Amino acid sequence: MASELKFLVVDDFSTMRRIVRNLLKEIGYTEADEAEDGVAALNKLRSSSFDFVVSDINMPNMNGFQLLQEIKKDDKLKHLPVLMVTAEARKEDIVMAAQQGAAGYIVKPFTKATLEDKVNLILTKLGLK
């Protein structure tokens, strides 16, 4: 069941983590944990099982690009879809995210419909929905 998929929401702003978690819940995904930066996210990803990562880019300690790289070079994690949700709107950042293996890219501010569309599209592509 897609609704049983476990999400990890990564953002240095607690407000945004709550917003994304609440939106995921509203669109039917109730299982979610959160991390405040890339380092904390990697620790959680390596110690627990997740199906989907929603990550900001501009974060302290380890930013979203670095987290994406770490995930993609880890054999146990590289299958995970990573959806970037960020205020970074430079075209070169979007291209870089895609080249590094991001499954999708959402620019802030965004709507519930956008998040729902992107999550469902990624899950459909992966055959998880």
Next chain:
Amino acid sequence: MSSHHKTSSTAVVAPNEVHQRIGVLTRQLHDSLSGLGLADKVKTWAGELPDAKSRLSYIARLTGEAAEKVLNNVDQAKQHHDHIASETRRIGALIVKDPVAAVAKGHVMNFINDVEQATQQIDKNLTDIMMAQDFHDLTGQVIAKVVTLAANIEEQLVQLLLITAPGDVVAKVAPDELKGESVKIIDEPVLQGPVVNPEGNSDVVKSQSEVDDLLASLGF
């Protein structure tokens, strides 16, 4: 010498002397900045000050829009809530008066439909209120950039003061970490954060549809 003469000798300075003094001060400032390796930095800061103004305007706009959005949604939600409250009282009275008629005439069913529609609208209002809080993230990133700029300027001004002040003053007032020769520059993050002025900037996207088009053009 009279006090009048003393005042005149210190207050009245010939224009060419003023120019000369300003010239000396400017040269000192230039030499100090060059000595610190800060001349280029100062040029950058000068360019960043108007940007800081734009960023502060962006914060004011975003917080204003968020407040407006929240208040509008609260107004709407309260209207739906008031409607349900008054309908509940009306249906309650009808049921007390004649329960069979209240059901048979469709009052109860209409009320149930009303409640369902109103709760859907209120749920949407609550989601919109939640989404309005994203200003915290966006303005937080912009504020961090302005704070970094201010901290950099403050740091360098302190260094400049220390270099131009007499040695004994420096020894008295400067903390140890500021007495050294090294200049600490607070690094600007490589990432740009929210785009404050997207108009006319072809390097950035202005909407989610532009992101989707860009990724689609790359085959993603």
